[in-house]
Amino acid sequence: MEAVERALEDENGCADVLQRIAGVRGALNGLMAEVVEDHIQEHVADAELTTEQRSEGAAELIDVVRAYLK
Numbered sequence: 001m002e003a004v005e006r007a008l009e010d011e012n013g014c015a016d017v018l019q020r021i022a023g024v025r026g027a028l029n030g031l032m033a034e035v036v037e038d039h040i041q042e043h044v045a046d047a048e049l050t051t052e053q054r055s056e057g058a059a060e061l062i063d064v065v066r067a068y069l070k
Contacts, residue, residue: 001024003020036065
């Protein structure tokens with residue numbers, strides 16, 4: 001994000017700013033994928049969880065993914 005802010009402050013060209021925004025988006029998508037995978041493993045797929053705990057974990061994940069995709 002700082003790189004985008006600097007590019008805007010320095011009045012860099014649109015292409016440069018867009019490229020930096022795309023980089024930030026890619027990094028956020030990668031982070032989101034890792035956190036989603038972790039959540040699934042710990043709160044949905046763990047064999048030691050009760051059915052209720054798994055359902056809660058799945059519902060949380062659905063809510064977050066829906067919000068992220070808006």
